[in-house]
Each structure stands twice: as structure tokens, then as C-alpha cells.
Amino acid sequence: MSLRVRITLLLSGLTALIVIIAGFTIHQLTQADIRKSIDEKLTVQLSEVSETPVLVSVIQTQRFFSNLNRRNSNDPSFVERRLDIEIPTFIKSQDDIILATEGYPDFSGIIVPYGFSDIETDGAKWRVLTKTMEVIDFSAIRNIHSAINSGRISYERGMEQLANSDKVNYEILIQAAVKRTSINTTLQDLRQRLVLVGILAVIVSAIAGWLLGTTLLKPLARLARHAQVVTNSADLSNRVEDTYGPPEVETLALEINEMLSRLELSAHATDEALRSSRAFTSNVAHELRTPLTSMRTNLDLPKIHTDMDTSERIQVLNNLVLEHERLLSTLESLRLLARGDLSEAGIFEEIDFAQLIAAIISDQQKIDPECVIKLELPSNPPLLSAWRQGMTLLFRNVIENAQIHSRSSNQKGVQIDIFVEVINQDLKVVIDDNGPGIPQSERKQVIERFIRGSNASTVGSGLGLALVSQQSAIHGGSIELEESPTGGTRAVIILPVVIS
Template identity: 30%
Template sequence: MSTLRGRLFALLAVLGTVTALAVGGATYVSVRAEADALFDYQLRQTALSLRDQGRVAGDEAAALTDPSFDYVVQIWSVQGLELYSSRPQGMTEPLPARAVLGYSDLRLGGQAWRVYSAATPMRVVQVAQPLAVRQKLAALAALRSIVPVAVALPLVAAALWWLIGLSLAPLARVVQAAQSGGANALHALPTDGLPGEIAPLVESFNDLLGRLSTAFDAQRSFVADAAHELRTPLTALKLQLGLLRDSAPGPQQDEAIDRLRAGIDRAVRLVEQLLALARAEPGAAAADDPLDLAELARQAVADVQPLAERAGVQLSLTAPDPLPLEGDAQALRGALRNLLDNAVKYGARQVQLSALRGPRGAPLLRVDDDGPGIPAEQRERVFDRFQRGDDTGVEGSGLGLAIVRAAARQQGAVVRLTESPLGGLRAEMAWPG
């Protein structure tokens, strides 16, 4: 698997190599052109220095005939009489007697020459140099100019590798911190020194770890509370089963059977509420189907109507218009059923459910009752799991309002408890406008 450091280094190395080749090529061409211009200048200066001399001195003649001297010098009088001529080794033909003033190129014996000719009223001087020699010297000068680039390239590559590693060191610390934690480690990863492109990713990951930690804590608390709450009804069922076994046939046995049936019903109700709460927990998959809140309200009233009739509670519904929404119909119906069930159980004589639109046109579900209500300082606490009201004579598990809040959050709504105009409690489930 390729690493980010390797990818960055490869891309920068390719870019650096292309740049170095371009710079080196441009330098090579430029230095060769400057070398050619310098050689032309030397050729011209040599010709001009000999043009004004009356004769070639002995020491100059010796220097011109030196085998290492790669220039050819010829001097004629204006009458065409050769006054001086040097011919280095390997030169088979002399320069032509007819000179072209200034710079010119010619071929002698299969070899290219660069020639400069200068004239005075008394003589003509012609100096030539083999192009092969010029090109060799120019190429050597150009190559020497790009040697520093070639030497610096691997050094720059090494420095680039080190700098990339130094820049990615904070990310390496994040990786090490993530790998060092155990399977249950949900601590935040370090964000110190992270580059601006990586920091948002790590911060988002830390937020995810925080949410996971909160969810796991809630799950552990839920499992512990559920185990505690289930222990009581199961123990009661065992006792009632023992009483049923020991009772004689007749009214005593029938009473024991009724108590056992009621205990089973309570246990089933508790398990159903626990499952409903688990489905409404954060992170649980929720349906997102089109539904009508007014129709859900009618179904919830129909579910609770038998309980209200047995308790002598007047249950009414106000839902004049359809309220289209996308959400989980089962979760919302269960939340409404719990709100109505609580109102009926806790002493209300009149319960009214309203499905309407709020001030901003958003859907709003409202349950009003004329019961004893809940003191303002306790209204937030009653949303906790297994938290029941002050009336301990009412059967229940204390999960109803916890289910309502969890379902509302899952559907993007909020739940509020306030005083009702009927004198009791008002519970509202509102969606943002």
C-alpha cells in the first residue's frame, strides 16, 4: 500500500526532476551559445592584433606554430603575396587565398572551420579555427555549468523526503495514538500541530468517538437498569408460580392464576417498552416513510380508548387537517400512546390530544390533561429511564417519557412539558419550522 509520504515524494521528485532537466537544458544551451560568442570574439581579436603589425615576430611565429594552438593564421599583401601562413598538424589544405571579410564558415579536407578575415590598405589577415574544437570546448563548459544542478538534485531529494516526513509527523502521532488504544478505547485523538487539511477530519473523528462513547455509556446504563427492573417482575413470577403450585383447586388457585397472569402482563409490557426504547436510541435505524400525523393521532387515541373507558377518563382528539410528514410511524404512534397512557394512569379525568400546525407551520402534537401535573423542578428528571412520578401506587416501569423523548429525537422533534390550560400537564412534541 502506497503511503501519503511516498506519494508526495514521488510527485515532488518528478516535478523537481522535470524542473532540473529544463533548467539544465536551458543552461546548457545558453552556456554553449555564450562560449561560441566568446570563441568568435577571440578569433576576431587575434585577427585584429595581427592586422596592424608590419611583420610577425619570431616569438609570435613560434607561438602560432605550437601544435597545441588550434588556430590557423594566414597573412597576404594586397597584391596577393603570402606573407605568413601557419598550418597545424592534420590540416591538409591551406585556407583559400580569397578571403571573405568578417565571419564565415567553410570546409577544408572534410572538416568545418570558423573563419574571421580583416583587411587593411597593406594586408589581409585571416584566422580560422576548427568547429569541432569549438564545439568540444563549448560542450565541456556547458557540462561544467550543469554539474552543480546534477549534484544538488539527490541532496534536494533527500531534504525533501525529510521535510515531508517532518510535516507528516503530527499525522503519524495520530495514527500511533489510534493504534495504541485497545478495542474499547474511545479517547480523543491528538490534534496538536495538525495541518489545516487534516485537522477537520481528526476533529470530526473525535466527535464521532465522543458520540460512540456516549452511546456505549447509555447502552451500558440501559442494560444495567433493564436487568435490575426485569429482576423484580421475574422474581414475582417465580413466587406466584410457587403459590399456584401449592394452592388447592378452587378460589385460591384461581386468584393465584389471576395474579400470575397479571405479573406476566406487566413483564410483557416492560419488555415491550424496553424494546421500544432500544429502537428509539440514537444510532438505531429509523424509517423515513411518508405519513399523516393526524391519522397517527387517531390510531393512538383508539389504542388508549379502552384504558380510558375503564378509568372513567374523557379522551378527545382535535385533528382538523392532515399533517403530512416523513418519519417512523411505529415510533411516533408508540410515543403518543405513552403520553396518553401516562395522562390516563396518573389521575386525569380529561385528556385532549391535538394534532395541528405550530406558529411557523411545522407539525405539532399536544397532549393536555387536568391531572395533578408535575412540579416544574421535576419535569426534566422524569425523562430519565425508570424514573417514575411521586404517585407510587400507579403501575408502571418509568420508561414512558424516556421512550417519548428518544422517539422525538430520532424523528428530529423536541418534547416539552409545561402547564396545561386544563389545570394539569401539557406535553408537546414539536418539529422545527
């Protein structure tokens, strides 16, 4: 189900719920108001009828008048009253029916309680108000009324006599009833109108929800189209537009772009891993072929030349040992190169450079006690954010490379000078040796993998300076080869990101 349909259904459902609640409330309030209005009419009717002058007139004439006018209209005691002759009214004295107006229902056999009640008779429902009152003897009423009419006594005097009379002989029952059919008809009409309004409201809300959903989903539709373009493209550097209007959609576009960036980095890392794996396989196949072939040749020599003397056999064994050492060195270098290609920023840590370089120098001097290594550090040695094993590999290879090549071409002894300084938040390390040096035309080539200089000794795999270049690049630095003051090689290593 699409989001647009869901919005439409949700809005329609909410509208229907609101219409139902509002309709029910209006229906109940209307029903209560109608009942209250009817009850008020019944109350007024019985109140008017039960007043003594009116009741006397009704009893005497046994009928209702629209207007009860007195002969002396100027007399303030005569008050114009109005009775609702359309409300069926019933007056009974004990068992004698005094008056039952037209339309009054037959409640024979039905006990009607005092006050308001709902009575059903002959299939019709009525709202009934019942009231009782006590009046004086009818003959006394007539005598006083005759005296008032003849003028023997005043109206006020006659009313006073009626009020003060203690000859109460009759209990009067007065009832007024209104048929509830009008209420039911009104409520039925109201219900029909409410249902009609509700249906129209739901239809209108559904149309409005559909249009609203279309409007709201336009930015998402554009975002989906752009995302589809990116999906169909093999280039993960493509990005979706992040200017769609609503902040929520723009946030979603930014998150998609962030996800694409992470995917791009992940894909790049995967490509690099595959490239490194292929390169490692190719390098292993290329570099191991020569030493393995040489070892096989040396192993075959005793079989071919069975008359070899002891000194020749020892020479063959020494060659095998050298080839074996070269093979191990090559494998270790390839392993370190592959690990360096796959290194991540998470392995970096704070390193005290002074302690690191001092430990490397100490290890190298243990291997070659005759090598003289001088170290000059700044007064405040820096802390590096670096990969410890990578830093150790970098400087150990530079120093070891200087030792190997300087020893093979120098009879006076090997001397290596190391100068360290901090320049503009960069660490600069200069390492000079007194070896044969590297011709200027070869200085950029020898830092490539499996490239050895023309002045290099026979020992080595051609990976030492390649490892140095790799680690410098991993740490965001660089290495340059120059000529040292002593005619040997100067390695200038610059590593940024110094923690002071």
C-alpha cells in the same frame, strides 16, 4: 524517502536534463557554425583564386601575395584583393601541379569529389573544397600579360581579349583544405565547459532544491507537530491550527479538522451506544428481577400448599399472567428506549402530523371504546421532519398513560383533550386528561426511567414518560407536565423544525 529529498532529486534531475538538452543543442549549433564558417572561408578562397587576374598572377609567380597591387594604383581596374595564405591551396593543370602551398596534405591515391568533402589522410581529417575551371593557353596568357605590362594594349583591352579568347586548352583543378583539428579542439573545449557548467548547475540546483524543500515543508512540519499533539491527546475536541499560509496546507488542515469532527461524532456515537448497551443490561437486570422473583414465588405456592382450593390456584395463575404482561411490557419499553438512544438523523422523513395523531387516536379508542378523545387541529396542519416510529411512540405513550391513570381513579369515564397549534415555526401539542394528576414535586422525576408517581396505578414499568421525554429530545423538542383544568395532568409537548 522524504519529500524534501524527492524535491531535491526532482529539481536536480530536471536541471541535468535541461543541461544535457541545452548542451547538446549548443554543441550541434556550434559545430554547424564552425563548419559553416570554414566552408565560407574555403568558398571565398577558391572564389578569389579562381578569378582570372589573380589566377594568372598565381600561375606566373607560383606563389600567393598578401596584397596584389598593380603598378598603376590610380587605375580603377586594379582592385586590391586579399588572399588567406594560411589556407593550404592546391592548383593543378591536368597532371602538372602548378602550385601547392605550404601545409597542403598529400591526397595521392584518394579520389576527392568536387564540392565540399571530408577527407582523412595520415591520421588527420580535412575539410576540402574542390573546383575545376577552364583557362586559355598559358602562352597566350603570357603574351597578353606582356602586352599589358609593356603598354602596347590597355589593361581593359587585354582583359577583353582574354575573355573573348576561344583557345581553351587546359582544365585547372583548384582545391583548398582546412584541417579539422581546430574544429575538434574547439568542440572538445566546448564539451568540457558544458560538462563543468552542467555539474555546477546540478550542484546548485540540488542545494536550491534542498533549501526550497525545507521552506515549502515548514508549514507541513508545523501541521505534523500539531497533528501529533492531537494524536497523543485523548480529547478528540482538539483541532489543528488552520492558518499555515499556503492555501493547499490550510485546505489540508481544514480537512484534518473535518476528519477529527467526524471521528469525534463517531466516538460520541460509539460511547452513547456503549452507554445505552450498559444501561440496557443494567435496566434489564434491575427490572426483571422483581417480576421473575414474583413469578417464581407464585409457581412455588402450589408446591408448598398442596391443599390449595381451585379459587386460590386460579388467583395464582392470574398473578402469573399479570407478572408476565408486566415483564413483556418492560422488555418492549427497554427495547424502544435502546433503539431511541441509537437513532440517527438518516431515519427522519416528512410526516403529516394530522394523519399521524388521528391514526394514534383511532387505535387507542379501539382498545378503550369508552375513552373520549377530542382533537383540535389548526386550519393548516403542519408537516414534521421526524422519525415516524418515534413520533408514534411519543404520542401513543402520552395518550395511553392518560387512559390508564384516568381510568383507575375516575368513575365518570375517561376524557382526553388534545389541542394543536403552530407558534413561530414550532409545533405545540397540549394533552389534558381528567385523571388524578401528578403532584408538582414529582413532575420532573416521573419522566426519568423507572420512576413512577405516588398516584400511579400498580400497572406499568415506569418507562412510559421516559420514552416520551427521550423521543422529544431526539426530535429537538421538550415536554413539560402541568395540572390540567380538570385537575388531571397536562402534557405540553413542543417540537421544533416544522415544515410549513
